[in-house]
Amino acid sequence: MVFKVIKMxxxxxxxxxxxxxxxLKKYPNKDAALLPILHLLxxxxxxxxxxxxxxxxxxxxxxxxxxxxxxxxxxMYNKKPVGKYHLQVCRNISCSLRGSEDVLKSIKExxxxxxxxxxxxxxxxxxxxxxxxxxxxxxxxxxxYYEELTPESVKKILDALK
Amino acid sequence: xKMVKILTDKINTPDYHTIDVYLKEGGYSTIEKAIEMGxxxxxxELKTSNLRGRGGAGFPTGMKWSFITNQAFPRYLTVxxxxxxxxxxxxxxxxxxxxxxxIEGIILTCLTLEIETAYxxxxxxxxxxxxxxxxxxxxxxxxxxxxxxxxxxxxxVALFVHRGxxxxxxxxxxxxxNSLEGKKGxxxxxxxxxxxxxxxxxxxxxxxxxxxxxxxxxxKNGGQAFADVGVERNGGTRLVGVSGHIKKPGVxxxxxxxxxxxxxxxxxxxxxxxxxxxAVIPGGSSTPVLKPNEIKDLPMDxxxxxxxxxxxxxAGVIVISEGTCMVNxxxxxxxxxxxxxxxxxxxxxxxxxxxxDLVVRxxxxxxxxxxxxxxxxxxxxxxxxxxxxxxxxxxxxxxSFIKQFRNEFEAHINQHKCPFN
Numbered sequence: 001m002v003f004k005v006i007k008m009x010x011x012x013x014x015x016x017x018x019x020x021x022x023x024l025k026k027y028p029n030k031d032a033a034l035l036p037i038l039h040l041l042x043x044x045x046x047x048x049x050x051x052x053x054x055x056x057x058x059x060x061x062x063x064x065x066x067x068x069x070x071x072x073x074x075x076m077y078n079k080k081p082v083g084k085y086h087l088q089v090c091r092n093i094s095c096s097l098r099g100s101e102d103v104l105k106s107i108k109e110x111x112x113x114x115x116x117x118x119x120x121x122x123x124x125x126x127x128x129x130x131x132x133x134x135x136x137x138x139x140x141x142x143x144x145y146y147e148e149l150t151p152e153s154v155k156k157i158l159d160a161l162k
Numbered sequence: 163x164k165m166v167k168i169l170t171d172k173i174n175t176p177d178y179h180t181i182d183v184y185l186k187e188g189g190y191s192t193i194e195k196a197i198e199m200g201x202x203x204x205x206x207e208l209k210t211s212n213l214r215g216r217g218g219a220g221f222p223t224g225m226k227w228s229f230i231t232n233q234a235f236p237r238y239l240t241v242x243x244x245x246x247x248x249x250x251x252x253x254x255x256x257x258x259x260x261x262x263x264x265i266e267g268i269i270l271t272c273l274t275l276e277i278e279t280a281y282x283x284x285x286x287x288x289x290x291x292x293x294x295x296x297x298x299x300x301x302x303x304x305x306x307x308x309x310x311x312x313x314x315x316x317x318x319v320a321l322f323v324h325r326g327x328x329x330x331x332x333x334x335x336x337x338x339x340n341s342l343e344g345k346k347g348x349x350x351x352x353x354x355x356x357x358x359x360x361x362x363x364x365x366x367x368x369x370x371x372x373x374x375x376x377x378x379x380x381x382k383n384g385g386q387a388f389a390d391v392g393v394e395r396n397g398g399t400r401l402v403g404v405s406g407h408i409k410k411p412g413v414x415x416x417x418x419x420x421x422x423x424x425x426x427x428x429x430x431x432x433x434x435x436x437x438x439x440x441a442v443i444p445g446g447s448s449t450p451v452l453k454p455n456e457i458k459d460l461p462m463d464x465x466x467x468x469x470x471x472x473x474x475x476x477a478g479v480i481v482i483s484e485g486t487c488m489v490n491x492x493x494x495x496x497x498x499x500x501x502x503x504x505x506x507x508x509x510x511x512x513x514x515x516x517x518x519d520l521v522v523r524x525x526x527x528x529x530x531x532x533x534x535x536x537x538x539x540x541x542x543x544x545x546x547x548x549x550x551x552x553x554x555x556x557x558x559x560x561x562s563f564i565k566q567f568r569n570e571f572e573a574h575i576n577q578h579k580c581p582f583n
Contacts, residue, residue: 026322028362034344035327039286060344073346073504074327076286092248093447094405094480096494128330128498129248129447130287133405133478134412143289 009051016044020059030060034070038077047078075127082123085161088140091126094133099150103137106151110158121161163417166391168379168399169372170415173259179294181301184262190305192381193313196270199381201231204274208377210385212397216372217242217333218446218475220464223373229357230275233365239271239280240342240361240368244326244333246285247446248498249478252401253371255413257284257291260375261298265321267374269307270381272319275367279320282371283338286327295323330502334550335368337504348504349550372401392418396463400477407434407483419461426457426481437483441566445475447495448555450562451482472562487582488567489525489574492559496521499556510553513544517560524571527579534564534571 012020023036034056041052048071057064071077078086089104104126108114113124132138135147139154146157177183184190196204208224215221230237241264245253256264268280284292299321302308310318329347331337336350339361360366376398380388389397396418402425403413409431416425422444426432433439439454444462450472452460460470467474482491496518503510520537523529541557548554564571573581 026324031344032342032362035341036325039325039327062344066345070344070346074286074329076328091494092498093443093491093494094249096491097406097480097482097486127287127328128501129246129250131245131251131254131285133249133251133480134403136405136411140287145290 010041010045010055012055016040031062034060034062034067035074038067038071042077047081081118083118083121085121085141086123086125087158088125088127088130090128090130090132090136090138090140092129092133094129095136095138098136100137102151103139103149103154106154107139107158110155122158163420164391166399166417167415168388168391169256169260169263169375169401170413173255179259179261179298181262181298181305185305189262190266190269190307190313192266192378193269193273193307193315196273196381197315197317201274201276204270204381205231207380207385211376211380211388212385212392212395213373213376213380213388214396214464215370216376216400216476217370218247218448218473220474223369226357226369227271227275227367229355230365230367233358235276236279236364237275237277238361238364238366239268239275239277240335240338240356240366241268241280241282241371241374242333242335242338242368243282243284243288243291243371244338245288245371246330246333247448247476247478248495249405249443249446249480250403250476251405252403252413252477254288254291255401256371256375257288258294261295262302263375263378264295264371265298265302265308267377268321269302269312269319270377271367271369271374273312273315273317277367278318279322281322281324281342281361283324283326283332283342285332286325288325292323292325299323329504330498331504331550331552334552337550338368339366346504348506349552351549393461393463395465400462400474402429402462403476403478404430404481405478406481407437407486408432408481409434416462419463419466422457422460422462422467422479425462425479430481433481433483435483437485439481440484440486441482441488443472443480443482443559444477445473446478447480447498448551448558449473449475450558451488451566453566485582487525487580488563488570489521490580490582492563493518493521493525495559496556499552503552503556504550507548507550507553509544509547510556513540513553514556516540517544517556521560524574525580527574527577529571529575531575533575534568538564 023033053067057067137149139146213223332341332347334349337347341347356366464474500515500518505511544553545557
């Protein structure tokens with residue numbers, strides 16, 4: 001007899017398990033819960049590592065390839081570890097008209113970082129339209145929007161982040 | 163022109179996003195009326211109202227609804243809150259300031275179309291907005307407005323929020339459906355249309371947030387009252403978002419047909435730093451750019467803007483002042499579209515990055531003679547050749563920027579540099 005041994009490399013807490021159960025109740029099939037569950041696991045583990053995708057695939061009885069395809073299709077799932085604060089600066093049209101390039105330059109100089117870099121505290125990314133064009137330039141830090149940024153105001157915002 | 167506000171008239175009332183205040187102000191009073199009217203009457207009123215989809219395409223909502231009435235059960239409602247078109251930030255206003263109006267509209271839609279489950283598909287970045295909606299939905303369940311027995315009518319309506327995860331293409335209705343099903347957000351071929359084969363392969367209505375938020379007014383006041391607010395074939399108001407080089411950026415609720423130049427100069431305070439206007443993108447980044455002489459007295463309704471050579475789209479007005487390099491601006495847009503192509507169709511997957519590379523090359527002063535015509539040739543092969551309109555959305559800005567500002571593209575190539583730097 002062949003036993004399929006599934007190595008569960010992830011520790012999923014009871015609370016997290018309950019949240020996953022609640023998500024599953026929203027949909028008529030398990031597949032549909034993949035996006036919200038990946039969001040939840042990313043919040044817990046910081047990024048979507050291989051073990052996260054394997055766990056989600058097992059839990060939802062999906063092929064690993066499908067989970068990986070989904071996780072890599074969407075930009076919000078981090079494929080690498082990110083800093084405590086993920087700085088995401090909008091570079092699209094309305095923000096750029098209001099000076100997002102200068103804001104980005106100010107961030108880069110202030111933190112001595114380039115786009116794509118991660119240090120102990122920050123990850124610096126540029127993103128496409130955040131849907132807040134009337135208050136540009138806009139940056140999202142983790143879940144929060146910071147709006148009407150200037151090269152000066154952004155330094156104060158960064159300094160205030162512990 | 164009647165300056166009526168349908169969606170935002172009470173949003174400055176303190177705590178209007180809470181159910182107690184919303185109920186006190188007369189909210190959720192249309193449910194019994196909609197049930198009494200029944201499906202046929204509600205859809206007839208919708209057709210009279212001239213309500214057209216607020217996501218961008220402007221399809222008549224009453225007609226869309228009529229496609230599902232003889233379809234099988236269960237049926238689903240999916241509310242498109244993906245709000246991703248650059249220059250568009252109107253649905254965010256409804257969701258944060260008037261979430262119960264949206265929920266009331268959803269309940270009315272579900273009751274009319276015999277739908278028992280609805281999902282709000284909200285873009286993943288809108289974490290706070292999703293939380294506000296979740297809180298409002300919980301309040302509505304608690305008051306018996308959602309759930310197994312809506313307002314003691316014996317009807318069921320369940321409503322859930324589903325967050326996307328960062329993909330512009332999911333604003334397209336079939337990509338949105340795939341994304342809601344836990345798949346990559348790649349658009350589906352149509353037909354079959356969602357009203358026949360949609361979410362979980364069941365008949366599905368997909369409507370934009372702003373579209374649904376207009377339903378309570380139509381039920382309460384009748385289709386004619388809504389039609390009277392706008393102009394011919396374009397009923398109601400429009401949430402116009404103004405961004406870019408403008409003194410007072412923001413979302414303004416204006417009657418359909420309000421002149422575009424007055425939006426810029428009277429409503430939004432005029433051009434930033436009192437510069438001269440150079441160009442206007444009238445309906446989100448995909449819509450063709452217009453010059454100042456083309457927006458004079460131009461009514462903001464679907465038909466008038468189409469006649470002027472552009473689209474009303476999502477009514478995200480992007481204002482561009484003198485001194486802006488249009489090649490640089492187009493490079494910004496084409497980088498975006500190239501990033502967001504889902505990769506399914508060759509003209510889009512290959513064409514948009516190619517256009518991007520050529521525009522970037524021109525902007526960097528490395529453009530070659532023939533590059534401009536090459537861009538137009540590629541665009542010609544992108545427009546209308548793909549499953550969804552993303553390739554067309556990328557082609558329109560390139561085509562219109564070149565048509566309107568070809569001399570700037572030529573100057574970059576001839577001078578081997580950006581003349582604006």
